[in-house]
Amino acid sequence: MANEADKKQEQYGSVATPGGALTGPPAVRIEGLWKRFGEQTAVHGIDLTLPAGHFIGLVGPNGAGKTTTLSMVTGLLRPDSGLVEIGGHDVWQDPVGVKSRIGVLPEGLRLFERLSGRELLAYIGRLRGLPGAEVDKRAGQLLDVLDLSGSQHKLVVDYSTGMRKKIGLAAALLHNPEILFLDEPFEGVDPVSAQTIRGVLERYTSSGATVIFSSHVMELVESLCDWVAVMAAGKIRAQGPLAEVRGAAPSLQDAFLELVGARGRGAGQNLDWLGGGAR
């Protein structure tokens, strides 16, 4: 009978050894990835390797290309050229196989609005091919942990922004994916819900799974992630363990401003008329 490590190797493609080192393919490998929208190059031939079993932050200013990159990595947007592998499997050669191994909470999440939260999870679970009783069990537990049990029979259309993020997260986790992709998971989420989401993600990664999320909030990335990739103007400016990317800078925010060339950029010199008090 296969031992636990073998089973995990089969399931995840990488295994944490007792010393914490990982074997097997990286969670994500990107080579020469390009995407243009007309004249605009959103992603500029990037190379990026994200290790399995880490909490990874993809950070960058507005318009850096984070969403476009995550969409191409998760099989939602076809690249112009380049390679994307998840756990050693080519996303664009085997999109269905890859999608069974990942969970995605995309930007501007579209949900089935006329279902209740509970019905939505039941539906997603069956789409994922899980047996009904298992879907029922997992949905109940996720709703409970994410503090949505009291709203499980409410229609999704009536959910608040934070509740939508949480039900979207539950839907992305239901099939126990090996890698979870989250585009701005904490945007519009109050501190209590953010803490709940954080707890669920920490629990998820502690079992050896990988979280990859995009964010502008450096403090959050610094407190959650152990690995970061910094993107600006469609290019990767830095990637590696958090401490390495931060370097000698006092915080990730400082290192980030330096990397994206925003350090010392003045704000408001041309707004000398602004200031409601001085009429």
Ligand SMILES: Nc1ncnc2c1ncn2[C@@H]1O[C@H](COP(=O)(O)OP(=O)(O)OP(=O)(O)O)[C@@H](O)[C@H]1O
């Ligand atoms: N469908 C599209 N059509 C045209 N241009 C697009 C499209 N999607 C993205 N872009 C452009 O590509 C660039 C990268 O956008 P993207 O949404 O990937 O950035 P981002 O890093 O996720 O930004 P933000 O943090 O503001 O969400 C931007 O200049 C954007 O205007």
